[in-house]
Amino acid sequence: MPSDLETRASLILRLPDAADVEAWNEFTSLYGPLMYRLARRRGLQAADAEDLVQEVFTAVSRSVERWLARKDRGRFRAWLFRIARNRAINFLTRPKHRPQAAGGADAANQLAAVVSPDVAADVFDMEYRRELFRRAAEQVRRSVADNTWRAFWLSSVEALGVAETAKRLGMSVGSVYIARSRTMARLRAIVREFEERQS
């Protein structure tokens, strides 16, 4: 059995163009944390959630041949996203065959009830969107001044009043309004860009 380093190398070589490699990288970095969160909330242990993510990536990378073999294969990115979404929904709708052990996750109980595919699809789409927002936020945070970011974070995510935020950061009220709106506008632009790329 080849090592995963080798598996990945061969995946890279089989993809017809560099943009596909990029798509794979983006797919794994986006989908990895997402699948991990879903699995953990569903009650899987940390190491098993880890295994699940890896196994799914390995299985998907090995099925790339099928995508390559299609004449009308469409975009690699779209294909990856579609099977990943199906996968997650299947995972969420499958009844758990064991009751949650004592001391397990409270968060998992919310999902334990999830069985309808519609609800599962919503959960996935929402988590997907959450991941997009996180990534976009990370990107914006790195590109703006520290105070600008904090003004946005305190006044909108942590729902601290604008006046209070201004006081805490030693900024004027007007500049907090500008900082949070400016950051928000940028965040949305990046999320939109991500969405367009994925769809």
Add this chain to the structure above:
Amino acid sequence: MSHQLEPCEDRRLRLLLTAAEDSTEYKTAATHVESCLNCQTRLGALAADVQEWSEARELLTTNGDDLQIEQELRDRPRRLSEDDRTSDDDRSAAFNSAVVRQLLSPPSHPEMLGRLGRYEIERLIGAGGMGVVFKGFDTELNRPVAIKALAPHLAGSGAARQRFAREARAAAAIVHEHVVAIHDVESEQDPPFLVMQYVAGHSLQARIDRDGPLSICEILRIARQTASALAAAHEQGLVHRDVKPANILLEHQVDRALLTDFGLARASDDASLTRSGHLPGTPHYMSPEQARGEAVDPRSDLFSLGSVLYAMCAGRPPFRAESSLGVLRRITDSEPRPLREINPQVPTWLCRLVEKLHAKHPGDRFQSASQVAELLQCCLAHVQHPESHALPESLLESGDRDHAAKARTRVTSFAVIASTLVLTGLGALAVFLPRWHSSPADDHNAGPSPRTVQSESSTSGASVVETPAPPAADVSTQWDDEVDAALDRVEESIQQLDGESRQLFDVSSRNSIEP
């Protein structure tokens, strides 16, 4: 809508969202917003509507139950960014002191970092995707040791533990003066760890980074010792799969090279690579068959040994490109730049030896590591005592002309052929050129082909991607279902694993989320 003295136009407010902060328009609008309550509110509405603001808040807020999951995601040591050139250094940064403390029991001696079984841990000497390496001290046998511990996030995974133990035991079976000895494998411990011979020195990689190309004697010595280590491994049926300068340790004082990380590369990749989707280590020393994901045999290690030899001669690996994809393409498709163009000190017979190790087809390489070790031994004897030791016959086969002369001859003859072809007409070109292009393997003894030189000088390695011919397999319309079925099987096995881990709940409860 505005009754302010200043015009509260949306157009001006939008500048605040997008314009450069040092522009005059921005500053004017900013001053206005400072005192205009309407515009303060309006600005927020222009950035996003009410639902969007609340969506952002909701999605970016981590609720209490998820805090631990987010922490775990941050602790995953190999959350690599888009860049797949991430170095080992970046990864080791992920092993912060908290993680290290988590691995160790408190020390019994104040100058030590902690304890692991009967071993006192002195300090951290390295970290990778799989875990950390400590310098330690064996209190029973009174000797320094190197201890490799499986990372905490892997220690909980049955699969990773098993693989760790299996590979470590296989490696422990190789007893050889040029293989780092494995003293002990503690796979039932938490974390599992293995105890190795402590080598005081540095890696060949560090040496090349520091000094550039090595002397011919050193190159031959290190290569011979590495080849003999590989021969010992191959005899045990073990292919190393990760022969590279970072895995060859050079002992201080003594002229001794030791090969390490036998098969362990696999255990670590297992856990780290597919998760992030990025190459965990360097692909620079892979063989073409490895890169393509084909079956490998001992001759794959010989290709890598060729790359190590090349790196010692040139001061850099043979196949380089901007991206992993570029590197892999080079490995499978092109010949490296001739060594003597980089380092004219390298004798032509050594170039020939490296070229033979670098044959794309395993069948065209030397056939065993012991054969290579013997050959290198003879070469070393020749360099040290040229008058009494002749070079091995096999390295003399195409005479002793040097590369430059050969290259000139080739260029000349190509020019002659080309002009002949032009005279013969375009039809002839169409017939001959493709054949000439498609036979790079015929030419491994004859130095670089013009095609290689051309691609080596191209700077856009990553974008030079040929579309492979589509596989002959029939086009299945059920592809999605088949993939899903395959993934279903994967999930079933994971669920089973999950079930088993729950049965051992007492043992594994420490991994569960605490409210």
